[in-house]
Amino acid sequence: MLLKGSCHCGSVKFQAESHYPYPFNLCYCSICRKTAGGGGFAINISADASTLKIEGKENTGCYHAVTNGQESPGERNFCKHCASALWVYDPRWPEFVYLFASAIDSELPVPPERSHIMLGSKANWVEVESKPNDKCFSEYPQESIAQWHERLKLSK
């Protein structure tokens, strides 16, 4: 499924093909929370990095988070003008690009269950709104975004 997205001011537009477009993966880590997740989490969607097309790339900035004194190779891309968080690319997993659901303009499918991940880093004021089928993880789960879609037979 082709996912199209943009920043709030319109300086950056992007698109990528995704076989795994369900926005089920809610990350409560401090980086997602501070850079993208006003509700306490951000939602990452996995897309095919080789299909990523960017309009207005010169308007993007890139943030490498530092945790415990170590800089992450992960590239958190945002709009330099309006600060919208756009996508994460990590050269350790070069086949994927992780689009923030908040920046997607295409209509996304509603997930039948959700994963609440990195709850060990959750802010204390955030109450996890977990539905009966949801799964909760204190760190990253073993199951990948692709495996989640395959288990639920939702790959596109």
Ligand SMILES: [Zn+2]
């Ligand atoms: Zn912008």
Ligand SMILES: [Zn+2]
């Ligand atoms: Zn995160």
